[in-house]
Amino acid sequence: MDNTQISILILDDEPIVTKRLKPSLQKKGYLVETFTKSIDAINRFKEKPFDIVITDLKMEGMDGMEFLTQVKEMRPETEVIVITGFATMDTAKESFQKGVLDFLAKPFKLSEIHEAVAKAEKKILDQKE
């Protein structure tokens, strides 16, 4: 944790979500970048691989499911956390099949995000060892 800072990409078309999540995770010591458009996010991911991706599902343009599928294809070791207002059994099942680590329904508490991120971080560190 000292030598490598965990990087997180947050994608949600609701600006309030990205605006609130960013400082809260930065305070925990993570490197955070936020996006409200999936196309910007995927372009950035191509330049810089992130350790953790937090994404919404329903969005304008490329939707979250498509986005996380591409992310997992490009870099399987990246852990994905889904946050969505449209939580159904089907979308949850599909997400987990695609290798999503956690699935959070909106509205959520910041602590839930922190727990999910901590879980992802632990998994990444375990794998590195």
Place this chain on the structure above:
Amino acid sequence: MKNKLYLYLKELNKKLSIRQKINFAILFEATIIAAISIFIFLTVRTLLSKVKFVEQFDNINIYFLEMRKAEKNYFLYHDINSLIEAYNKGKFVAGELNKNRKVLIHILTKKIYNTLNYTLNNYLTTLQKIKRSPKDKKYTSSLREYGHKLTDLSIHLIKRERKKINKIIHHVTLMILMSLFGIFLAHMLTWRYFSYVLTKKLIKMKKMTNEVAQGRFHEVSLIQSKIKDNVQDEVGIVITAISKMAKELEKREEQLLQAKKLVSLGVLISGVAHELGNPLNNISMLSEGFLTYYDSLSDEEKKKFMQDIQEQADRIKKIVRNLLDFSRQKKPELKVCKLEEVIEKSLALVENQLKISNIKVHKNFPSSLPNVQIDEDQIQQVLVNLYTNAMQAMSKGGDLFIDVFTSDTKNNIIIKVRDTGIGINPETLPHIFDPFFTTKGTKGTGLGLSVSYGIIRQHNGKISVESEQEKGTTFTIELPVYQENKEE
């Protein structure tokens, strides 16, 4: 009495099956034909006996003529042998008359038979008298008189019987012709009756099945109660069966409707949850942040937090209000309003979804449109339904064109909603306004367009569809222009 018979027949008509009726008709015709045959047989038999009689009588007549010839010979040549010959001939005829007494009495009547017999006897006695005293002139004249009477009578009888035969032949011919005609007529009548009965009922059945095919189960199911005490024949049984089937279908349709309602309620609820999820989440995050950073926030920042929360609450309020407007079930309340405003409102309802689906809206309204008298909520419901369909047809995004213009006659306002989606295949196109018809599997109730159709019809308008596969679909709605003077 007559009335009673009529009622009885009417009752019988209802009770008998078509098979029984046909059997009855065939039996009836067979009876008539049998009766006519028996009559013809009897007449022909009489005719034969008459002919036989005439033949017999012809013989008798010949004997009479020969008897008279012998008589003449006697008077010419006074030969006693001729006298004996005449007597023998006469005696032979008398024997014949006696032998066939019964038959002759039957044909000639007793009076004529007796006259004939009596005259012949007198003739024979006179002959004997002449034989005994050939010189006596007074017997010769009476002999001639009797002889004359006999030949006259026999010729007259033959003539009479011949006449009778001719008359009978004439009657029989006429009778046969008439019965043939009668049978033909009866045949035609029964044929007409059955074809009428059958076609009438089949047409009724066709109407019923058509109604069933069009989903009007209720009307068809009512027919059963109407005809309960009516026909019990084969067609009647089928009609009752169809009616019962319609009743069952109606029941099933209701059950299905309930099930579909539950499904659509589920879809609605998940939609609402999604719509509300985001603003709720935002409020939750804002308030959490506000509480966490309260001490370090400046007054300006605190204000911003609260403004953001209020904004999100407004968003929820708007969604809830729109949903209420949309789902409220009420009778059409016609109000004079501007169509373009209604269209704008309906678009606002789906704005977010259109944005998510990557669909660009192109509105094309003229600067001034005549007013319409409509139920705003219902027309909005129709339009939203069309937008929803368009969105589903353009899952990869596209263009939604909304054109509004006045018809050439200026009596109608026309709204065209066109998408650039996958289109509808020509086989399904005629069914899209049918209730429960859906191409969306469990995702659609199949009610949207049928409800829309009903609403537009209630507004005295028209809704139609054109579609080309892979190119897009256009729905056209025509609504009558509000005419002020007409209302007053």
